[in-house]
Amino acid sequence: MKKLILGLALALGLASTVWAAGGSIPMDKAPKRTNDMSALQNGAKLFVNYCLNCHSASFMRFNRLRDIGLTDKQIAENLTFTTDKIGDTMKVAMSPTDAKAFFGKNPPDLTLVARSRAAIGGHSGPDYLYTFLRTYYRDPVTPTGWNNKAFPLTAMPNPLWELQGEQRPLYNKVTSHGEEIEVLRGWEQVKPGTMTPAEFDQNVGDLVAFMQWMSEPAQNSRVRIGVWVLLFLAAFTVVAWRLNAVFWKDIK
Structure with a gap:
């Protein structure tokens, strides 16, 4: 029993530490596109080209992409x-051994990352991913030359740098509790990418939408069926109430 309690405490401690590393700035709101087939298809293309080189999605089969309107x-x-x-x-x-040798750790599986991030931090997983992928900046101090405002000192360099280009954070100095601190106020484009900032944000939104869909492909059907079930129960409640009134009306 003591081992179980210690294990749970350790797991919760690690989870809070992970989120503390990723909770340094407010999360931007990710666009909701899990019902947009064209956005999901573009997101799938970006995922395969830029994420699947190092990260696996071992709980998702390629043929499941039929559900977003693609043919075999x-x-x-x-x-x-x-x-x-x-x-x-x-x-x-890439084998886990090679991945650990190249990156220092084995890159995590991304199938459920949009859900697991929400479970760890109490924030929306898609919001975290949307913020994380858009807040990379050059940092010569880190081993990879990249850093991230949503997850400081992340081991992963910017996978979308060719699309985004390079940017640097801009700060405002504010006084908090008698101390002067720097607060992120925006970004300055240092080197352009192949996409404009607006195009990049649009494509990251599509990528995050696909990762959200991938974490639970049946979620749209579940929500749709749930709405119809609630409507049926509401209508049945009215019918049952009237039947009850008719049944008891002659009983004193």
């Missing part, structure tokens, strides 16, 4: 690698 031919020709089959899960070819 489109999936095979545009979203799988040469050795992948349409029914395979989204795994990377």
